[in-house]
Amino acid sequence: ATPPFFLSAHKVTSSLTIEPNILSKDYLLERGNPSGGDTLNPAFKAGAISACTLIVNFASKELFDVDPDEFEILLPRIKARNGNRVLSLQIADELVNGSGLCNELAQPDRNGEPRVLGVIRRILSGAEGSPLDELVAGDHARECLTGCYKCLHRYGNQQYHGLLDWRLGMEVLQILSNPNFRCGIDGNFGR
8 A cells, every 4th residue: 555645835934823821621622543643623623713714804804904815724733732732723824935914913912912812802702893793693693504605705715614613613712712611511501
């Protein structure tokens, strides 16, 4: 049998990694892989990619006035940190040598926190410009079970359409922003 191989290309650009400080061990981040090693649980993978899409869509519109395709959403990873396994979301500038967008999201705001944290909080707050109101309002919440061209889908992210789910994305954003958020593990499914 021919061993598996990968094609890759070296690309120098700026990127941003988003990881929670604390993540409950109750979350099933990984599932066993029969071929060896662990892989990211498909639900967390879909939620992480959806969360990145929500961040990119909001930041490109509200902060930068650029096309969301100026960002590249990379597959989420599991990292080891202080003896724990942590979900790591990754976003990069699409342009080779970077456009500076990810660097801007990593810069501290007036409170000394990375701007991306403010983006996540604004998305979850339902404040002006937040997609939350549009996502949960009337017809959209009833008609869109996972993702559509009104919320997460666009031509530039077709490779992820099967994974995009705005509800999972919002839950991952809650997990990232609130260490006490239990996501229904404790039987409480309310916000």
